[in-house]
């Protein structure tokens with residue numbers, strides 16, 4: 001560290017870092033200061049040669065030589081002074097396998113821009129009002145490192161982690177290079193890395209053990225046996241102190257809270273380390289934990305580090321003991337790197353700039369305090385931060401990191417995510433994800449358990465159905481097969497439709513908005529596909545929408561004077577089942593397409609009114625104007641009404657005519673069918689069109705969900 005106190009503009013710093021001559025990287029005067037291995041003549045070699053050497057690295061057989069005379073095998077890449085680790089894991093240098101190399105993560109000149117305004121602005125990216133929240137940040141983390149990412153609130157810690165983990169929300173621009181084992185990766189990062197989020201999201205009706213079991217099914221290698229999965233679940237619950245709560249439902253905070261905040265945090269952590277990922281990002285995993293549990297959790301991360309994992313963890317106010325467990329420290333301030341290196345080095349570095357940590361201070365607190373923008377002293381604070389960041393950018397600490405970055409850059413052989421990443425990231429090719437059917441099975445299981453355990457969905461709804469069925473039945477007990485009875489029967493048939501439409505249509509509106517954050521997170525984590533998720537939700541809805549119509553018809557049909565034959569009853573039940581499911585498909589479509597209930601209502605209610613009108617009871621369908629008349633083809637009201645009317649009237653031969661002479665009467669069922677502009681031959685056609693509408697609504701719903709998931 002030298003140029004103490006010099007102020008450089010950001011561009012100066014960037015330029016200086018980029019323009020460092022290749023020879024400077026560990027060759028002269030500073031032979032391999034981080035223990036980074038160098039190929040013979042690496043800086044001079046061309047891309048082809050680098051590729052060749054990289055593939056040799058992939059095979060774990062190439063022998064590297066540092067600038068000095070020491071010779072290292074590829075495992076040396078894992079950490080400069082890592083022989084203890086190799087010994088610990090029982091792998092001598094000669095036996096080290098490429099798949100066990102671990103992950104070296106580097107990032108160079110990373111800037112992140114977040115959109116300031118959304119929606120109305122239609123200009124190009126360059127014209128859009130963006131705010132830069134990360135400013136040319138560079139860094140490197142090597143296997144076996146547990147890195148603490150610290151900085152005051154708003155410094156950009158989560159933004160950096162999201163960018164590195166390729167989990168930035170839609171609209172955010174990430175500019176710069178991120179390399180994993182000297183390869184550019186994008187979405188494959190999600191299979192490679194675990195990410196413990198600041199806010200935890202779960203299906204609250206599952207128990208701790210059920211949740212972990214579900215995750216082992218979808219996240220672990222499909223070749224693992226059930227015994228191995230269970231053993232992993234038990235091991236994690238034991239390690240994280242969740243054994244006592246294993247049969248407790250997770251609950252929903254502020255609603256039906258079951259697990260404590262600390263238990264939820266530990267469960268979220270357990271979920272992410274379930275597969276023992278080689279790279280782990282943790283965003284404030286200890287927030288909300290007591291000191292004992294915080295220490296225990298960091299100890300687990302430390303142990304993972306000693307097994308060669310690469311761990312980057314943001315942490316707020318760690319105790320001295322917890323802080324001491326971290327190998328490396330990355331300090332961020334105002335979107336820039338203020339320091340990266342050993343924890344003790346940070347004290348020296350700040351000391352050299354005149355910021356000496358008082359003996360009584362916890363160093364972690366001191367760093368945050370020094371790098372915070374203090375209210376009332378904003379200008380001075382920002383000056384101080386700028387000076388620290390500028391000095392770090394030209395310090396020996398930074399140069400050391402540059403060496404690692406430069407080394408990885410030199411090794412970088414492919415700009416594309418395909419092929420290269422898989423070849424390099426052996427862990428990826430080793431993992432066999434569960435297949436489509438397994439995903440569907442377990443997602444359906446979760447959805448069914450969730451809906452079964454939610455009394456609002458079932459018990460209350462069925463009680464309501466019984467009550468309404470009785471009331472409707474009571475109102476229509478006196479229906480007779482005469483002229484007045486035609487209207488009564490058509491009326492009650494329409495009530496069969498509406499009673500099985502509206503609860504189904506509106507009852508499902510919340511399913512996607514409510515679970516969207518969880519779906520997006522799990523989907524982005526690559527745990528499952530969007531189609532299996534949607535299909536599972538759809539399947540889980542069916543039992544409810546079969547039971548409801550059956551209950552309704554069982555009570556109401558026999559109370560009302562409808563045809564008393566099994567055939568008519570079963571056909572009526574079948575039509576109402578089709579109706580309820582088609583309505584639920586329409587509701588699911590709106591639910592999946594729009595972000596919130598008010599938006600859904602805005603479009604659904606007008607749509608619903610038009611469909612209702614075109615159902616055939618309120619208007620003779622042949623009189624509808626041509627420009628709106630086509631809507632009836634989308635109306636399950638019409639198909640269901642036609643099917644029920646045909647079922648009830650097709651074989652009625654005689655309808656009593658009690659009208660005065662001269663007043664025309666409808667004499668039989670066929671005339672009733674004609675009166676409503678239906679056709680007796682359309683019964684199977686109505687069923688087919690109801691099934692088509694059901695499928696069409698769900699296909700559109702799935703497309704809506706998929707597009708939204710891709711956009712976020």
Ligand SMILES: Nc1ncnc2c1ncn2[C@@H]1O[C@H](COP(=O)(O)OP(=O)(O)OP(=O)(O)O)[C@@H](O)[C@H]1O
Pocket residue numbers: 114115116133151152153154155156157158159160169172
């Ligand atoms: N999508 C976004 N839109 C607008 N501003 C954003 C967005 N994401 C991040 N920011 C801003 O970027 C800055 C850094 O945010 P970030 O969440 O990374 O901070 P942090 O260091 O993780 O803070 P904390 O410790 O409080 O979680 C903040 O000022 C934040 O308001």
